[in-house]
Amino acid sequence: xxxxxxxxxxxxxxxxxxxxxxxxxxxxxxxxxxxxxxxxxxxxxxxxxxxxxxxxxxxxxxxxxxxxxxxxxxxxxxxxxxxxxxxxxxxxxxxxxxxxxxxxxxxxxxxxxxxxxxxxxxxxxxxxxxxxxxxxxxxxxxxxxxxxxxxxxxxxxxxxxxxxxxxxxxxxxxxxxxxxxxxxxxxxxxxxxxxxxxxxxxxxxxxxxxxxxxxxxxxxxxxxxxxxxxxxxxxxxxxxxxxxxxxxxxxxxxxxxxxxxxxxxxxxxxxxxxxxxxxxxxxxxxxxxxxxxxxxxxxxxxxxxxxxxxxxxxxxxxxxxxxxxxxxxxxxxxxxxxxxxxxxxxxxxxxxxxxxxxxxxxxxxxxxxxxxxxxxxxxxxxxxxxxxxxxxxxxxxxxxxxxxxxxxxxxx
Amino acid sequence: xxxxxxxxxxxxxxxxxxxxxxxxxxxxxxxxxxxxxxxxxxxxxxxxxxxxxxxxxxxxxxxxxxxxxxxxxxxxxxxxxxxxxxxxxxxxxxxxxxxxxxxxxxxxxxxxxxxxxxxxxxxxxxxxxxxxxxxxxxxxxxxxxxxxxxxxxxxxxxxxxxxxxxxxxxxxxxxxxxxxxxxxxxxxxxxxxxxxxxxxxxxxxxxxxxxxxxxxxxxxxxxxxxxxxxxxxxxxxxxxxxxxxxxxxxxxxxxxxxxxxxxxxxxxxxxxxxxxxxxxxxxxxxxxxxxxxxxxx
Numbered sequence: 001x002x003x004x005x006x007x008x009x010x011x012x013x014x015x016x017x018x019x020x021x022x023x024x025x026x027x028x029x030x031x032x033x034x035x036x037x038x039x040x041x042x043x044x045x046x047x048x049x050x051x052x053x054x055x056x057x058x059x060x061x062x063x064x065x066x067x068x069x070x071x072x073x074x075x076x077x078x079x080x081x082x083x084x085x086x087x088x089x090x091x092x093x094x095x096x097x098x099x100x101x102x103x104x105x106x107x108x109x110x111x112x113x114x115x116x117x118x119x120x121x122x123x124x125x126x127x128x129x130x131x132x133x134x135x136x137x138x139x140x141x142x143x144x145x146x147x148x149x150x151x152x153x154x155x156x157x158x159x160x161x162x163x164x165x166x167x168x169x170x171x172x173x174x175x176x177x178x179x180x181x182x183x184x185x186x187x188x189x190x191x192x193x194x195x196x197x198x199x200x201x202x203x204x205x206x207x208x209x210x211x212x213x214x215x216x217x218x219x220x221x222x223x224x225x226x227x228x229x230x231x232x233x234x235x236x237x238x239x240x241x242x243x244x245x246x247x248x249x250x251x252x253x254x255x256x257x258x259x260x261x262x263x264x265x266x267x268x269x270x271x272x273x274x275x276x277x278x279x280x281x282x283x284x285x286x287x288x289x290x291x292x293x294x295x296x297x298x299x300x301x302x303x304x305x306x307x308x309x310x311x312x313x314x315x316x317x318x319x320x321x322x323x324x325x326x327x328x329x330x331x332x333x334x335x336x337x338x339x340x341x342x343x344x345x346x347x348x349x350x351x352x353x354x355x356x357x358x359x360x361x362x363x364x365x366x367x368x369x370x371x372x373x374x375x376x377x378x379x380x381x382x383x384x385x386x387x388x389x390x391x392x393x394x395x396x397x398x399x400x401x402x403x404x405x406x407x408x409x410x411x412x
Numbered sequence: 413x414x415x416x417x418x419x420x421x422x423x424x425x426x427x428x429x430x431x432x433x434x435x436x437x438x439x440x441x442x443x444x445x446x447x448x449x450x451x452x453x454x455x456x457x458x459x460x461x462x463x464x465x466x467x468x469x470x471x472x473x474x475x476x477x478x479x480x481x482x483x484x485x486x487x488x489x490x491x492x493x494x495x496x497x498x499x500x501x502x503x504x505x506x507x508x509x510x511x512x513x514x515x516x517x518x519x520x521x522x523x524x525x526x527x528x529x530x531x532x533x534x535x536x537x538x539x540x541x542x543x544x545x546x547x548x549x550x551x552x553x554x555x556x557x558x559x560x561x562x563x564x565x566x567x568x569x570x571x572x573x574x575x576x577x578x579x580x581x582x583x584x585x586x587x588x589x590x591x592x593x594x595x596x597x598x599x600x601x602x603x604x605x606x607x608x609x610x611x612x613x614x615x616x617x618x619x620x621x622x623x624x625x626x627x628x629x630x631x632x633x634x635x636x637x638x639x640x641x642x643x644x645x646x647x648x649x650x651x652x653x654x655x656x657x658x659x660x661x662x663x664x665x666x667x668x669x670x671x672x673x674x675x676x677x678x679x680x681x682x683x684x685x686x687x688x689x690x691x692x693x694x695x696x697x698x699x700x701x702x703x704x705x706x707x708x709x
Contacts (some may be wrong), residue, residue: 214555390495
């Protein structure tokens with residue numbers, strides 16, 4: 001007879017990819033992230049423009065006792081003042097008027113004071129110190145006759161880094177060193193949170209709609225679990241391939257019209273780190289898929305299972321909050337500790353390996369612990385599945401689980 | 413000697429401190445319709461689940477065609493669970509063909525059989541609809557289809573009439589009767605005792621996981637009746653007493669009390685030999701429903 005897990009895998013795969021929600025998530029998630037990024041980028045540019053052009057103020061009086069600012073720069077809305085008190089009265093009368101006083105010793109202390117009404121433009125007043133600094137700086141630069149100095153002060157510096165590898169070979173370093181970690185993290189998040197989410201949905205829905213017993217009368221529990229994992233792995237690859245094809249297409253279209261702001265040399269990506277990353281992503285998927293099977297089986301329904309699974313999701317994303325520490329000190333005690341805590345180990349090892357910070361000994365230990373965690377998670381998931389999948393109106397208690405784990409192989 | 417499709421020997425199962433089934437033994441012969449009766453929590457579902465290895469038995473042997481259940485037997489077993497339901501967001505045809513493929517039928521044949529079944533139960537126009545779009549009655553028809561699609565030799569049905577409307581109940585009865593006539597072995601648990609009396613060849617009654625009654629429907633009824641025979645006669649009265657019985661005769665009726673180890677067949681033969689013109693010949697057996705209620709008290 002044909003292996004049933006293959007039928008289960010095929011069914012799970014087709015069931016998921018036939019759903020509109022799957023394609024909405026697959027196609028619109030990157031689009032949504034892109035739109036958010038674009039809006040955020042455009043608003044940053046707009047904000048920068050606002051900083052340069054303080055259009056929200058009708059008049060900005062500047063008291064400048066040392067004549068730091070070149071008088072030629074005073075064009076509306078900027079206006080030089082020598083009468084601070086009179087200017088203050090004008091500020092009191094009009095919320096669009098601002099007074100800036102530079103200190104008597106500005107060349108040394110670079111201190112300025114701002115006066116405006118409480119109901120003045122909130123964002124405009126927040127940006128005002130930067131605006132005045134830029135204004136003063138531009139005035140100062142205008143006094144310099146050497147165009148080279150002006151270029152140094154105004155221009156955007158570029159730099160190139162070279163590194164020596166273990167063999168002493170010189171290699172050009174660039175933005176591409178961040179590509180592998182970023183790509184690995186994206187794939188890891190997808191596999192853990194999206195694909196294992198599908199797993200949770202599949203198991204809990206099967207239990208909730210009572211189809212589980214019909215299926216279990218035909219397929220044994222291991223085959224059902226394995227089939228589901230295989231099917232949802234296929235879903236993950238479909239999602240990845242779709243994103244890759246779209247991403248490549250968009251990259252090609254963009255590159256034909258524009259050039260990248262940061263030059264990327266794809267030949268410079270260290271692919272030797274890739275096999276371990278793929279291994280960790282695969283193991284991470286299996287680990288969290290097993291957890292989702294367990295929580296799906298013991299929950300009383302889809303909602304209950306989702307609530308249960310959120311505990312594990314929170315634990316797994318914990319390293320994200322400590323990312324800065326992990327990057328600054330990838331071989332520090334916290335990084336090492338999190339590398340061997342089951343729920344965080346896959347992500348932390350992935351981050352450390354992506355930046356080439358994983359020593360060989362730890363790499364070997366990491367591979368071993370990952371395999372152990374996956375085997376233990378699978379074993380527990382199977383036991384939870386056996387115990388909970390036909391328990392329809394309640395969760396099995398911890399005592400029941402322990403009792404069940406102690407049961408020896410039955411006499412058949 | 414009868415060949416047994418299902419044989420359960422000294423089967424026991426406990427859940428923690430609860431003894432769900434204790435030392436249960438019974439056999440279901442090839443081609444037999446066998447009713448498995450008991451109140452809620454009596455151990456029927458546990459027995460069926462252990463038979464199909466959904467649960468693991470603690471002790472005993474549970475055999476189907478002489479073997480423990482394995483995926484190899486999938487192609488000859490149809491199972492309808494008590495806790496039933498279907499994928500809500502999958503089409504009718506996909507569910508039927510999926511369960512057929514899981515039973516080892518190739519994809520084309522699975523599709524063909526699914527369409528045939530849907531045509532038979534009047535759901536062919538709904539084949540592409542999702543289950544959630546069907547009425548409860550239609551869903552029940554699809555559910556039964558998942559158990560029958562591969563034309564199984566052995567049908568195991570846990571409370572098949574539970575939650576059925578009268579129309580679907582009759583459909584289930586007709587389909588199962590048809591399967592029984594074609595030689596399928598049917599083991600079904602039920603609360604609907606009248607249906608069991610009509611359909612079953614033999615039965616088992618359990619209470620708290622312990623066997624209370626086992627045998628043919630009439631054997632079980634006879635064990636709970638007086639064994640007296642009531643007759644109506646048209647010509648002369650039967651003898652008041654002979655080697656087989658003692659009779660209490662009133663006008664054109666008589667109550668015959670059989671002597672020890674005398675069967676109703678022997679008495680009937682004797683009456684006919686006496687030349688008694690029988691209008692009716694009734695055994696004083698309680699209905700199966702009465703037996704069930706009496707046992708469960």
